[in-house]
Amino acid sequence: MRYISTRGKAPALGFEDTMLSGLARDGGLYVPETIPTLSADEIRAMHGLPYEEIAFRVMRPFIGDAFTDEVFADLIGKAYAGFGHDARAPLVQLGSGHFLLELFHGPTLAFKDFAMQLIGRMFEEALTRRGDRVTIVGATSGDTGSAAIEAFRGLDAVDVFILYPHGRVSDVQRRQMTTPAESNVHALALDGDFDDCQARLKDMFNHFEFRDAVNLAGVNSINWGRVLAQVVYYFSSAVSLGAPGRKVSFTVPTGNFGDVFAGYIAKRMGLPIDRLIVATNQNDILHRCLSSGDYTTGSVAPSISPSMDIQVSSNFERALFDAYGRDGNAVAQLMEELKQGGFHVSQGALETLREHYDSGRVSEDETFAMIAHAHRHMGELLCPHSAIGVAVAEAQRDPAVPMITLATAHPAKFPDAVEKASGVRPPLPERMADLFDREERVTRAPNDLGQLETLIHDRIAS
Numbered sequence: 001m002r003y004i005s006t007r008g009k010a011p012a013l014g015f016e017d018t019m020l021s022g023l024a025r026d027g028g029l030y031v032p033e034t035i036p037t038l039s040a041d042e043i044r045a046m047h048g049l050p051y052e053e054i055a056f057r058v059m060r061p062f063i064g065d066a067f068t069d070e071v072f073a074d075l076i077g078k079a080y081a082g083f084g085h086d087a088r089a090p091l092v093q094l095g096s097g098h099f100l101l102e103l104f105h106g107p108t109l110a111f112k113d114f115a116m117q118l119i120g121r122m123f124e125e126a127l128t129r130r131g132d133r134v135t136i137v138g139a140t141s142g143d144t145g146s147a148a149i150e151a152f153r154g155l156d157a158v159d160v161f162i163l164y165p166h167g168r169v170s171d172v173q174r175r176q177m178t179t180p181a182e183s184n185v186h187a188l189a190l191d192g193d194f195d196d197c198q199a200r201l202k203d204m205f206n207h208f209e210f211r212d213a214v215n216l217a218g219v220n221s222i223n224w225g226r227v228l229a230q231v232v233y234y235f236s237s238a239v240s241l242g243a244p245g246r247k248v249s250f251t252v253p254t255g256n257f258g259d260v261f262a263g264y265i266a267k268r269m270g271l272p273i274d275r276l277i278v279a280t281n282q283n284d285i286l287h288r289c290l291s292s293g294d295y296t297t298g299s300v301a302p303s304i305s306p307s308m309d310i311q312v313s314s315n316f317e318r319a320l321f322d323a324y325g326r327d328g329n330a331v332a333q334l335m336e337e338l339k340q341g342g343f344h345v346s347q348g349a350l351e352t353l354r355e356h357y358d359s360g361r362v363s364e365d366e367t368f369a370m371i372a373h374a375h376r377h378m379g380e381l382l383c384p385h386s387a388i389g390v391a392v393a394e395a396q397r398d399p400a401v402p403m404i405t406l407a408t409a410h411p412a413k414f415p416d417a418v419e420k421a422s423g424v425r426p427p428l429p430e431r432m433a434d435l436f437d438r439e440e441r442v443t444r445a446p447n448d449l450g451q452l453e454t455l456i457h458d459r460i461a462s
C-alpha cells in the first residue's frame, strides 16, 4: 500500500513514513493510492465482534508491512483498553430510526482519542524500532491537543508541542493540556485563533530547514493515521444496525473534515452508506461550499462549539482531490487561490462532491435549543457539537434509512453551554474528577513563525 500527495509533487510513501511525516513535502496531504475494499461477506462477518477485532480487519489492508499482524493487534488492544466503556463506541437510540454513536468514552472525552491513542502507540513502536526521535507539533481548537498530549505524554522518543488559541478553549480542554507534568509535554497558548495555529503549523512543515532539524512530525487530522483509525467506528456502528444487508446514513459534526472523510473512506471500502451529512455551526464554510461551490474564507466567529470554529478545513483538500479526478495540479491551483482568500469549485467537481456529501448549518440559538430538546425528549445530555449533528440529522433524515449521528465529545467538556441550555451541569467522569486541582503549566506564544521555531528549538535542546 502506497500513499500519494493531493498536490502530486511529493514522493509516494509507505504507511509508516506517511504516518511519521504527517504533511507531504509539496504541502499536500497523503491519501492511499488505491482504496482497498471489503466484500459483503467480510463486512457481515464483523457482526458481534469486539471493537478491537473490527478495527484490525478494517485497518489491516492499509498498513502494508509496517507492523506484523501480531504487533498490530497488540497496539490496537492497548489503544482502547483505557476507554471507559466496554463497547468503546456504543450506539444509543435517540428516537425512531435515529441513533447516537457515543465517541466520547476515551481518556480525554472526545472522539479524537480513537485515533490518537492508536497513533501514539504506532509512533512509539516505529520510532523505537528505528532508534529515532521526533518533535510533534500540533494545532488545536481544544480536543486534538488534549488527545495528543494524553497519547504521547511520557514517551521517550517524542516531544509534543501543542498550539492552542489563547482564551478560546474551554477550561476543561485547557486543563487537560496544561496539567500533565511530564517534561516532554509543552502547551503553547498562541495569541491568535485556531486558523492562526493551523497556519503556523503548516508554515513549520513548509520550512524544510526547521522541519528536518527537529524531525518534525504532525498528528493533526492531516495525518493519514488519524483518518484511518476513524474509519473503524463507521463499520462497527453500521454493522450493528444490519449492514451490509441494510443501508445506513451518518451525520457528522464537522470542522477540519477528518471525521466525515473517514466515513467517505468507509463507503469507498464497500460499507453501504446512503448519505453522509456534514453538520456545521455558524462557521459554515463547508456548508456554503457544498451548497454553492463557493469556498471563500472569512474570519472565525467564536461559538459554543469551539472544536468546529474553523474557516480553513484542512482535510477538505482530500475530498477535492477525488472530486477533481485526483488531479494534483488542479488541487495545488485551488490551494494557491485559497491563500488569496478563496476559490470556486468547478461544476463537475461540485456534482461529484454532492454525490457523496450533504450538509447543513446550525445557529447558536438552534444549538442551545437542541441541547434542551434532547435532554427533555430524547433522554440525552449532548455536548454542543453533538447537538449540531443531531439538529441537522433531524432536519434532513430519511425515515426509511437508519440515521447514526456522531456524538463527538462528552457534555462535561463544555459544562457552561450545556448548563445554560438544559439547566443541568454535567459532572466530569470519576477518573478525571481532580482536573481542577492539578497545577497548570503553559507558555504564552506570539503568532510569529520565527519566534515559535526558536522557542521549540530551545525547549528540545534543554
Ligand SMILES: *Cc1c(COP(=O)(O)O)cnc(C)c1O
Binding pocket: 110, 111, 112, 143, 144, 221, 253, 254, 255, 256, 257, 258, 259, 260, 307, 308, 385, 386, 408, 409
Ligand atoms: C475535532 C472535533 C470536531 C470536528 O472534527 P473534524 O474531524 O475536524 O471535522 C467536532 N466535534 C468535536 C467535539 C471535536 O473535538
